Amino acid sequence: MSQGANAPLTAVRVRIEVTARQRLDVSGLLITKAGKVRSDADLVFYNAPRGPGVTHNPSGGSLPDAITVDTWAVPSDVATVVITASLDEQGATFAGIEPTATILDADTGRVLATFAPPRLGRETALVLVEVYRRGAEWKIRAVGQGYANGLAGIASDFGVSITDAVPVTPPGAPAPAVPDYAPPASSPAHVPPMPDYTPAAPRVTLDKGRVSLVKGGSVSLVKGGHALLSSVRMALGWQPARRGRNIDLDASCIAFDARRERLETVWFMKLNVFNGAIQHTGDNLTGGGSGDDEAIDVHLDGLPPEVVGLAFVVNSFSGQRFTDVRDAYCRLLDVTTGEELVRFDLTNAEPHTGVVMCKLVRQLSGEWVMTALGEYVDAKTARGMVKPAAALL
Incomplete structure (x- = not known):
């Protein structure tokens, strides 16, 4: 060059x-x-x-x-x-x-x-x-x-x-050793998983109970020093901004490999993938009710090793903008106990038809890190969310 x-x-x-x-x-x-x-x-x-x-x-x-x-x-x-x-x-x-x-x-x-x-x-x-x-x-x-x-x-x-x-290393002192990257034995040789990293901010885990995230915040799904390799549920909810008006929003999960290539999408047209490792619990057409509107179960330890990132997205299939929606949120629960682990409330709506709510990314250690995104795009179905979601991983 x-x-x-x-x-x-x-x-x-x-x-x-x-x-x-x-x-x-x-x-x-x-x-x-x-x-x-x-x-x-x-x-x-x-x-x-x-x-x-x-x-x-x-x-x-x-x-x-x-x-x-x-x-x-x-x-x-x-x-x-x-x-x-x-x-x-x-x-x-x-x-x-x-x-x-x-x-x-x-x-x-x-x-x-x-x-x-x-x-x-x-x-x-x-x-x-x-x-x-x-x-x-x-x-x-x-x-x-x-x-x-x-x-x-x-x-x-x-x-x-x-x-x-920039502290100075004394003359003759050896530089700290960092091992060369080596993929875990369980991963295919042609798929380079994400390496571990030390975040700039203090590492947030689940040790102190439920974590409330703000946009851009992350939490490691670790409790008691051990990676949470079990079944989790990503539940999403919302309310119409004006009474008497139904809002048809659809929650989906897009699975990516290490090269940000889409592997599978779970949405209302395909309710489970990877032999049920990711499963949609069903479509809500109105957003009515006071609880979760749609949910997606993920059996983390059942995912194939090539799955490195999961993006959870929501679309307005009926074409209404998110400015017509209020109180949108996503929350991560332990499927076995029902305990809420992480919550992210989407406080500011934008006039678009799609939003990437959050992502789960697998680390070399085996743990998963959840990051709140809240990034809006114009897409009415999960198909239109693949490229925007990949760019955010």
Whole structure:
């Protein structure tokens, strides 16, 4: 690649390796559309080697420092992953050093692209490449922008608080080891599941009882240190905004693999899939009554290993907008006990005919993470929700 060039990514998981004549420290920053990190935890480097969808892989043996990006696991509010390189030796510059970034398919080792920036001088750090979203796709861009004030200068430009976020490893101290990615034995070799990650915010579990989510909030379905691998029910409800007017909303569940490809859809035209592992309890045509209007049961431990993400969506089959609906919500229950585990109340309606309420995503540990979305689109049936839902996973 030449400086400024971009290309589509042809792999879900990519590894960016950086080589040079001297030892380099490679880092990754998770950047929003506003061009800044969400918090200091969005800097992934040797002292903080894991972020959501981004992992630092330290050099070892014949392998150079690298950053692995699992595009599936990058949060929806992150637009770009910036890959940087800085010199390990104090006082050294990039003059006479020719760093090269090699972008590989992290699962096959296939080289996708390479980039060597133009000749450098007094720079001590540089932004090498960017992995970024373009609509529902991911692309790679060759940047090659140098900085004279090291990684601290780059991090500061992107909104990281340097004092707290970039501690210095004492000379000679080993960098923290991060194991290379390895899919669990139960997963097919050709399907790369989402890796685990350490969220920027404190991890929320079910240990303290029911969790109420706000839009964008997440909860790990873990209780007492163990993943909740049992049957859960996603129940959805709503009320007409004006009395005497029926609203025909339909709840559906779309199952995706690790490449965001749809595997199956459970909706009123197909009430169960995967031998009953996901089952719709039936269609409500009016939204009447004070309880749940529609529900979908999911037997988590009965899902095939290729199922990595579930999106729960609601559509107005009759064409009315969600501004004609009030008190829409979804709640997750333990089917065995009936206990409500998680609740998300959709407080602000928008004039559209579809909404992606929430998603469940499987982690490498086997646990599932639920995230409240509340994203509106125009689609009257589940068929029209596949692409919007995939883009939010």
